[in-house]
Amino acid sequence: MTYNARFRIWRGDDAAGQLEDFTVEVNEGEVVLDIIHRLQATQTPDLAVRWNCKAGKCGSCSAEVNGIPRLMCMTRMSTFPEADVVTVTPLRTFPVVKDLVTDVSFNYEKAREVPSFAPPAELQLGEYRMQQVDVERSQEFRKCIECFLCQDTCHVVRDHEENKPAFSGPRFFIRLAELDMHPLDTKDRKREAQATHGLGMCNITKCCTEVCPEHIKITDNAIIPMKERVVDTRYDPLIWLGSKIPRRSSTAADKALGSGQNAQAEQHARTRLREKPSDRTARRALADALRAQGQFAAAAEQTRVLVEQAGRGRGARLDALSAHAFALLTAVEAGQLTLDRVEDEVSTTVQDAQRLVSTGTVLSGTHALHHLVHGRLAEAVSHAREAIAWDRDRVARADDLVTLSEALAGLGEDAEAASALRESRSLWPTNPRLQAASVNLRSLGVASS
Ligand code: SF4
Numbered sequence: 448m449t450y451n452a453r454f455r456i457w458r459g460d461d462a463a464g465q466l467e468d469f470t471v472e473v474n475e476g477e478v479v480l481d482i483i484h485r486l487q488a489t490q491t492p493d494l495a496v497r498w499n500c501k502a503g504k505c506g507s508c509s510a511e512v513n514g515i516p517r518l519m520c521m522t523r524m525s526t527f528p529e530a531d532v533v534t535v536t537p538l539r540t541f542p543v544v545k546d547l548v549t550d551v552s553f554n555y556e557k558a559r560e561v562p563s564f565a566p567p568a569e570l571q572l573g574e575y576r577m578q579q580v581d582v583e584r585s586q587e588f589r590k591c592i593e594c595f596l597c598q599d600t601c602h603v604v605r606d607h608e609e610n611k612p613a614f615s616g617p618r619f620f621i622r623l624a625e626l627d628m629h630p631l632d633t634k635d636r637k638r639e640a641q642a643t644h645g646l647g648m649c650n651i652t653k654c655c656t657e658v659c660p661e662h663i664k665i666t667d668n669a670i671i672p673m674k675e676r677v678v679d680t681r682y683d684p685l686i687w688l689g690s691k692i693p694r695r696s697s698t699a700a701d702k703a704l705g706s707g708q709n710a711q712a713e714q715h716a717r718t719r720l721r722e723k724p725s726d727r728t729a730r731r732a733l734a735d736a737l738r739a740q741g742q743f744a745a746a747a748e749q750t751r752v753l754v755e756q757a758g759r760g761r762g763a764r765l766d767a768l769s770a771h772a773f774a775l776l777t778a779v780e781a782g783q784l785t786l787d788r789v790e791d792e793v794s795t796t797v798q799d800a801q802r803l804v805s806t807g808t809v810l811s812g813t814h815a816l817h818h819l820v821h822g823r824l825a826e827a828v829s830h831a832r833e834a835i836a837w838d839r840d841r842v843a844r845a846d847d848l849v850t851l852s853e854a855l856a857g858l859g860e861d862a863e864a865a866s867a868l869r870e871s872r873s874l875w876p877t878n879p880r881l882q883a884a885s886v887n888l889r890s891l892g893v894a895s896s
């Protein structure tokens with residue numbers, strides 16, 4: 448059905464301009480870009496507008512329709528009452544070139560500041576391998592059409608030109624997250640996001656997610672996971688303070704752990720704890736040393752104290768809770784504690800940890816092991832795969848692979864189980880969980896070495 452609509456369009460350039468009123472014909476099925484083209488053809492031949500595909504794929508026709516950042520080619524006229532005035536203005540965050548065309552070169556400058564994909568030097572072209580789950584995770588971010596609507600709506604730069612040098616914006620947070628999730632990328636993208644691209648200025652209002660025409664969950668899937676991974680070390684005041692205090696035995700314990708001298712690490716940590724029982728770094732080193740020696744139940748006693756001492760700081764508390772849940776579960780897996788005895792404690796610890804994370808992925812490795820000790824193998828596989836996609840820490844990844852291997856073996860997926868165990872061994876050859884897992888696999892007739 449044809450009707451005459453009232454349009455108000457911004458005309459001018461970066462120096463000056465005004466809204467001008469037009470009455471223009473609208474036909475059934477048309478979008479805002481059709482009306483702008485009709486105006487060009489019939490009333491305002493010099494009206495500037497940028498567009499290319501008219502299919503929501505090139506990201507060129509971004510503008511603000513009734514104040515909301517939209518693609519003009521994807522905004523149906525049928526969404527507005529016929530009597531309403533439809534106002535079309537250029538993107539507010541960027542300088543106007545003319546009428547509805549803005550200069551978005553800010554985004555290209557920021558794009559150049561993101562170092563490109565950096566694979567390990569020892570790999571040659573053609574040797575890159577990644578699992579399907581890793582491909583799928585970053586696929587969402589690759590849907591970006593660079594329309595910059597998210598950049599336009601972000602309040603950090605929308606009315607704050609002064610923030611632009613320090614803040615790259617949501618489009619580049621998804622680019623950094625994509626690289627961060629790539630299993631072969633060797634750069635520390637989280638720190639880069641924080642230090643160079645202003646991740647800390649984002650206060651996760653989710654406005655960027657709301658306007659994304661590709662429905663990319665920018666905040667939930669890119670920004671929050673990256674924030675979670677930098678927050679522990681950077682913003683937890685106790686960890687920061689702890690890092691400033693000299694602790695000889697504590698440091699010695701950490702060093703010994705790093706070089707695989709677990710018994711020595713245990714001694715250093717115990718010495719330090721005799722001097723200062725509240726030293727959480729030493730307590731964590733002791734728990735890690737015990738665990739690395741296969742003393743899982745003793746490690747769980749230490750992580751229990753860590754939880755009690757963690758206070759209310761989010762990062763330290765989450766770290767202690769997840770370490771404790773994992774320690775209890777490994778003790779059950781190794782037969783050092785019974786599931787009956789610790790199940791309530793495990794569930795409460797996991798629930799408390801869950802409350803502190805915004806995405807379940809942080810606890811995937813723990814969930815996987817929890818399902819495994821309950822014999823829920825398919826769930827264990829699914830969580831372990833998710834954990835492997837996320838865990839970049841060598842030790843955590845090695846543990847996730849052991850869990851995956853055991854669950855797969857139980858499901859009869861022998862080849863994949865053996866391959867996961869081999870990969871785990873290459874990451875952490877002395878992991879005491881490996882021994883038990885190898886025995887289990889052998890008893891199932893699976894060759895893992
Ligand atoms: S969530 Fe962050 S990046 Fe997205 S619009 Fe809000 S402040 Fe900007």
Ligand code: SF4
Pocket residue numbers: 590591592593594595596597598617618621658659660661662663665
């Ligand atoms: S993330 Fe979405 S809104 Fe932002 S530039 Fe890409 S497609 Fe556009």
Ligand code: FES
Pocket residue numbers: 498499500501502503504505506507508509518519520521
């Ligand atoms: S013209 Fe290509 S997205 Fe609108």
